[in-house]
Amino acid sequence: MKPSAQDDFFLAPDLVLLNHASYGLASRLVTSHADRIRQQIESDPTFFLGSHLTEHLRQATQTAAAALNLAPENTALCPNATSGAAALISSLPLAEDSVVVALETEYSSILRAWEVACTRVGATMIRVPVQLPFEGPDQLLFSLEALVPGPVTYLQMSLVSSSSAIHFPVTDIADWVHRRGGRLLLDAAHGPGHVPLEPLFWGVDAVFGTLHKWFPTLRPVGFLWLHESLAPHIKPAEISLSWDSSDLIERFSWPGTFDPVPRLSLDTAVKQWRSWHEQKLIEQCQELADHAVDLLTSVGARPTAAPSHLPPRLRGFVIDGLSVADVKGLLQEAGVRTWVGPGTAGECILRLSTHIYNDASDVETVAAQLKEALS
Incomplete structure (x- = not known):
């Protein structure tokens, strides 16, 4: 060290x-800033956790979206990647004739969430193995063609797989699933601050992930990006006071009583991360x-x-x-x-x-x- x-x-x-990729690591600079925000909140929680908090969270969302090169109107902050995935899986239409395809290299809790959702309605879930070492898209496309016989409703994959650390060719897989009539959902937990995000260029329909892995921010803080066709329909898995809002940022701003400090200190984390790049x-x-x-x-x-x-x-x-x-x-x-x-x-x-x-x-x-x- x-x-x-x-x-x-x-x-x-x-x-x-x-093992930075598991939990990230908040810097001294960020924790110092966060302590000041927390002390301010604790000085008058009724005021600082009140109605104006949404606007502060909106500013934090805009900071995150700018750092990730995402449209802020289609981006929301959430507690972590798991909560972003839960919002998608609980909101997207799923029926008995639906087919969900997931790579075996997906994070285990995401695979389990899709299994539970498919079992609930009798939908089909197909898990596609990924051979190691991963050599390229042809290898994966061959497996998809062999194991998935017909139309697809959703395909779940990662930008970078968590355990096996593979940077997948997202565009190739997006083209395949769109030809099968489905949507591509991307777990980008290892993207922000590490691998640039280009969901529109890739042809991705929704992205969820975390910022606390590669930015030096407090944990937990996650994000959700949605194609404009999905943005009005995806809601948090927990039904909170802001659940019915037509504003995506407001909809995800209040998941019940929570600690907003990791989100509110994002600006310092992003500035420090940029300074590391410059150096x-x-x-x-x-x-x-x-x-x-x-x-x-x-x-x-x-x-x-x-x-x-x-x-x-x-x-x-x-x-x-x-x-x-x-x-x-x-x-x-x-x-x-x-x-x-x-x-x-x-x-x-x-x-x-x-x-x-x-x-x-x-x-x-x-x-x-x-x-x-x-x-």
Whole structure:
């Protein structure tokens, strides 16, 4: 870890954190700003959580939309990616003759939510496996053609898969599902602050995700973007006081009593993230991720995707010959925090995410631990 990291974050000095992609990390600057907002709210909650809060949340939504290059009128903030997905799944029409297609690499709670919704109405759900390493769109399109025989109502996929860290070719899949008469719903939890969002160019109908993974904001804060044809119809999963509003931002502004501070401190997080870009720090993170691929490949790990489908700062590896428990144990003993878990075929997957507090010694520690265990 870079010594200067203590200036920006509260990280323990002897910790190697290569798991930024799971929970993100709020910076000292943002938490200081958030504390001031929270103290103001607590000085008079009746006033500061009153009617004018919606306008402050509208400003926060506009800040997020500008940072993500999304139209603010089609964007709403929500607690997290799960709540954004729940709003979509509970609002979209689903009937007995509906067909929902989902990639097996989807986040498990999203898959479960679709299973529950399909079971409730008797709809068909088809789960499509993704072979590792992922080589490109032809591989996935072949599986879709083989497993999905007819029309599609919705296809659920990720911009970047959570566990396997694959940057998927969204446009190719959008073209396929539209030819089948369906809509494409995109989980972009690993997009904001990491991979630019272009839903209209891609042909996506709805996007949900989080901002607290790659921006240095407090957690949780999520977002939902909707194609203009869907915006009037998607409502929060919880029926709150603002549920009936015709204004998308207002509709998602009050999910019951909640902590608005993560949303209200977004402006500071976005400014700091932009300053890191200007200083070329984010660019260095990608270079470090490339270095991690070279190092871990040299000791026997296998990248989960071809180079063209590797996300900038999130890299997954299949670790042959070791169990999930083995890899978790050896890295924890070395003071390293990463994500380790099973792939859809039961293989052991190690996922690293690099951030501005990391340096070459961090990924070298991981490579050394794997080399010793594998040898």
